[in-house]
Amino acid sequence: MTQNILLVEDDIEIARIIKDTLTKEGYFVTWSTTGLEGWEDFKSRHYDLALIDLMLPEMDGFTLCKNIRFKSDMPIIIISARKEDVDKVEGFTQGADDYLAKPFSLVELKARVASQLRRWQRYKGEALAQNEVSYEYGLTINYDNQRATLNGSALALTRTEWDLLTLLSGHAERAFSKEELYEHVWQQAATQNDLHTVTVHIKGLREKLADPVKTPRFIQTVWGKGYRFIGEAL
Known part of the structure; x- marks a missing residue:
């Protein structure tokens, strides 16, 4: 079954590269260009993982992470040019599972996504009994x-x-x-x-x-x- 990924990124060039890369890996990717659009897209269908930038118009990435986490336990990976420890700590506090600093290699991106999805599949299997x-x-x-x-x-x-x-x-x-x-x-x-x-x-x-x-x-x-x-x- 195809796994659905929500990509929330306002940089068109970066978003297209990420979407093309993950699509070639067999994932179905929904691309949102603002935080508010990402929130609406999240509510409209089921997703297995979200990739979220921090510096987003309308709703910042921290708020979007927090909102999603209240509704879902799916993996959230922050992708951001902000490399300060305080931003990473805040991201994890708001519910992110991983933090990928820009610029990053596409090989690393694919590895991080695959790793989080494997953990999510195991978690869902355990959660069925709970x-x-x-x-x-x-x-x-x-x-x-x-x-x-x-x-x-x-x-x-x-x-x-x-x-x-x-x-x-x-x-x-x-x-x-x-x-x-x-x-x-x-x-x-x-x-x-x-x-x-x-x-x-x-x-x-x-x-x-x-x-x-x-x-x-x-x-x-x-x-x-x-x-x-x-x-x-x-």
């Missing part, structure tokens, strides 16, 4: 079937509540601001009124989880920040 997670206090989340139960009873979650629960539980112990939650669940920039919308949906989710605010078992309020998932997996 698509259902049970937590203390009776919560079970089946990510494939999009179904959550509490003490054996199915939870009647709305689509928004399900998206909030899986985003938070999929990044356990990470504190999400209301702005981040709105951006990734509603997929648009948040206004002040939208932050109240997040509060209302979190309240509804907590009620269905029977999760008290003062003594939470699943969703904890992080004062001055937002919310995080604290459920203990069994």
